[in-house]
Amino acid sequence: MERSISPDSVMLLKTAQAAGVTTAWDRYETQLPQCGFGETGLCCRHCLQGPCRIDPFEVTGPKNGICGASADVMVARGLARSVAGGTASHSAHAKHLAHTLLKFSRGEATDYGIKDQAKFYAVLDRVGIARNGKSDQELAGELAQLALDEFSEREETPVWLKTTVTPGRMTKFEELGLIPPGLDSAVAEVMHRTTNGVDADAVNILLGAIKCAIGDYTGMYLATDLSDILFGTPTPVMASANLGTLKENAVNIAVHGHNPVLSEIIVAEAMGMEQEAQAAGASEGINLVGICCTGHEVMMRHGIPTATNSLSQELAIVTGALDAAVVDYQCIMPSLPDVAARYHTAIITTMPIAKITGATHVQFEEHNAGEKAREILRLAIEAFKKRDPTRVNIPPVTNDALAGLSAEAIVNVLALVNPDDPLKPLIDNIVNGNILGVCLFAGCNDVKVTQDKTFVELVKALAAENVLILCTGCAAGSFARHGLLTPAATQKYAGDGLKAVLTALGQAAGLDGPLPLALHTGSCVDNTRAAGIAVALANKLGVDISQLPVVATAPEAAMEKAVSIGTWAVAMGLPTHVGVVPPVTGSPVVVEVLTKAAKDLLGGYFIVEPDPQAAVAKMVAALKERRKGLGI
Ligand code: BF8
Numbered sequence: 352m353e354r355s356i357s358p359d360s361v362m363l364l365k366t367a368q369a370a371g372v373t374t375a376w377d378r379y380e381t382q383l384p385q386c387g388f389g390e391t392g393l394c395c396r397h398c399l400q401g402p403c404r405i406d407p408f409e410v411t412g413p414k415n416g417i418c419g420a421s422a423d424v425m426v427a428r429g430l431a432r433s434v435a436g437g438t439a440s441h442s443a444h445a446k447h448l449a450h451t452l453l454k455f456s457r458g459e460a461t462d463y464g465i466k467d468q469a470k471f472y473a474v475l476d477r478v479g480i481a482r483n484g485k486s487d488q489e490l491a492g493e494l495a496q497l498a499l500d501e502f503s504e505r506e507e508t509p510v511w512l513k514t515t516v517t518p519g520r521m522t523k524f525e526e527l528g529l530i531p532p533g534l535d536s537a538v539a540e541v542m543h544r545t546t547n548g549v550d551a552d553a554v555n556i557l558l559g560a561i562k563c564a565i566g567d568y569t570g571m572y573l574a575t576d577l578s579d580i581l582f583g584t585p586t587p588v589m590a591s592a593n594l595g596t597l598k599e600n601a602v603n604i605a606v607h608g609h610n611p612v613l614s615e616i617i618v619a620e621a622m623g624m625e626q627e628a629q630a631a632g633a634s635e636g637i638n639l640v641g642i643c644c645t646g647h648e649v650m651m652r653h654g655i656p657t658a659t660n661s662l663s664q665e666l667a668i669v670t671g672a673l674d675a676a677v678v679d680y681q682c683i684m685p686s687l688p689d690v691a692a693r694y695h696t697a698i699i700t701t702m703p704i705a706k707i708t709g710a711t712h713v714q715f716e717e718h719n720a721g722e723k724a725r726e727i728l729r730l731a732i733e734a735f736k737k738r739d740p741t742r743v744n745i746p747p748v749t750n751d752a753l754a755g756l757s758a759e760a761i762v763n764v765l766a767l768v769n770p771d772d773p774l775k776p777l778i779d780n781i782v783n784g785n786i787l788g789v790c791l792f793a794g795c796n797d798v799k800v801t802q803d804k805t806f807v808e809l810v811k812a813l814a815a816e817n818v819l820i821l822c823t824g825c826a827a828g829s830f831a832r833h834g835l836l837t838p839a840a841t842q843k844y845a846g847d848g849l850k851a852v853l854t855a856l857g858q859a860a861g862l863d864g865p866l867p868l869a870l871h872t873g874s875c876v877d878n879t880r881a882a883g884i885a886v887a888l889a890n891k892l893g894v895d896i897s898q899l900p901v902v903a904t905a906p907e908a909a910m911e912k913a914v915s916i917g918t919w920a921v922a923m924g925l926p927t928h929v930g931v932v933p934p935v936t937g938s939p940v941v942v943e944v945l946t947k948a949a950k951d952l953l954g955g956y957f958i959v960e961p962d963p964q965a966a967v968a969k970m971v972a973a974l975k976e977r978r979k980g981l982g983i
């Protein structure tokens with residue numbers, strides 16, 4: 352199998368091979384053939400009597416685990432724990448932001464502030480905090496406390512859930528008992544009910560997983576809100592992509608991970624340290640780039656280039672030009688120090704819960720954020736001095752990428768066409784068929800499939816069918832690397848109807864051409880921005896999200912976080928495609944519930960289809976079915 356179609360990845364994989372550097376792709380090969388029990392979800396280690404496995408064909412091997420768990424129960428429990436893992440990750444990210452806001456309100460985090468007062472007030476209004484002449488600092492404290500209350504068990508519906516979904520969804524969630532008891536409690540409940548001897552009904556376990564995923568949605572919405580308040584709501588910005596954004600004559604520093612609490616301060620402090628970098632011999636000073644979602648956070652807000660994605664993160668080091676990778680948490684390969692040991696790159700961990708053996712740890716805390724950021728930047732400058740110029744091998748590949756299309760930014764562009772009723776141009780063009788529907792691209796690259804291939808094939812085919820594309824996280828990174836976040840891509844690949852709409856919007860926005868083929872709406876936690884647009888459309892039309900011609904896809908999904916997002920997308924009522932088969936095929940009941948019964952229950956359902964052309968056909972059919980339901 353081809354490893355990647357990303358030209359910079361392809362080039363550096365050869366360099367890595369020649370240098371004897373092992374990457375994720377090599378390690379994947381050492382794992383083959385992967386365990387069939389695990390692949391089908393028929394493996395359990397939830398108690399010390401295990402591991403237990405079940406014969407997927409139930410021929411000669413065991414039909415149950417030692418405790419009696421059936422194939423259906425085992426698969427459902429495993430999937431539910433993945434959802435809990437994803438939810439815990441997003442919720443911890445959200446909680447971190449709430450703590451930062453709280454510390455700011457107490458005067459304990461002076462490097463932070465309210466960057467977007469309009470959003471701050473809009474969120475306060477939405478969650479029901481009256482301003483009553485209070486100072487921003489006091490209000491920030493109240494908001495942070497309300498946010499932190501969302502995590503623990505209480506009797507009320509989480510505020511960030513009930514104030515952000517359609518009335519129809521809320522009724523449905525209440526009827527089905529799917530209101531999470533609190534964000535951390537939702538995770539704890541899944542861990543409890545999936546341990547030995549608790550929930551042994553596959554359908555009930557899956558409902559528990561969906562409830563937890565709705566908690567995931569809630570935490571993600573909260574995270575995006577607080578990030579925008581603290582760091583600014585993104586507005587359109589021209590940036591660039593690929594590993595060619597590293598510079599031979601600069602101190603190259605990658606911010607990598609997920610939470611802007613650290614990377615925003617690094618960005619702010621880097622400006623003041625240009626001279627130090629130049630004094631060290633870097634004529635172009637400091638060059639910040641992003642990897643993974645932290646990269647998208649700073650790309651959306653500052654136009655910082657996105658260098659690469661999670662799967663190809665090691666290749667940034669193989670350029671020989673990366674002086675430091677500053678990491679916070681999530682999607683950071685434990686292998687980074689091993690690869691870096693072959694070069695001069697400093698791997699700098701910053702979070703107490705995310706250390707890596709072999710890395711340099713600089714504990715980052717909000718009360719001395721600026722000082723710690725400068726310490727980190729100095730480590731990078733020191734590392735630059737050790738760079739071996741003869742090993743620098745930066746691929747000559749860069750692409751322009753327009754980013755910063757938050758929900759607010761998209762509404763602002765639409766308002767240029769119709770200031771009184773911004774959503775109307777979008778709705779009119781969906782009704783008249785210029786736009787067939789909307790597709791949200793999300794999720795990771797996965798070593799099991801050729802990097803970016805499914806992403807690129809799907810987006811081109813869907814755009815040709817006049818599907819409006821939104822994208823986040825590694826999906827956005829993939830499109831950026833292939834020049835698909837550009838007006839030129841719209842000219843080349845969009846169907847006539849979509850092209851006309853994107854051109855009219857691009858002109859209204861003062862661009863030289865149309866809006867990009869895919870609208871970059873943010874990092875993975877920002878998938879809720881797309882949900883927000885769908886909710887606004889549904890409310891305006893007086894329907895539920897499950898009736899809208901909107902689909903989601905994670906064609907190269909890898910992480911537990913993608914599983915939890917996919918599950919809440921289904922809960923929100925979206926047909927949701929995944930291109931990598933998740934470990935559920937060992938259970939006919941789980942497959943049936945996720946791909947069929949969920950449709951009757953929630954309107955959303957999973958479409959599991961690795962073949963890109965077949966996936967496009969299924970997504971287009973789902974959009975047409977929705978249009979028919981609406982009579983358009
Ligand atoms: O949260 S898409 S590989 S980087 S999990 Fe990770 Fe997947 Fe990328 Fe961002 Ni999202």
Ligand code: SF4
Nearest residue numbers: 395398401403416418
């Ligand atoms: Fe085996 Fe049951 Fe224990 Fe899982 S919980 S390891 S199936 S005995």
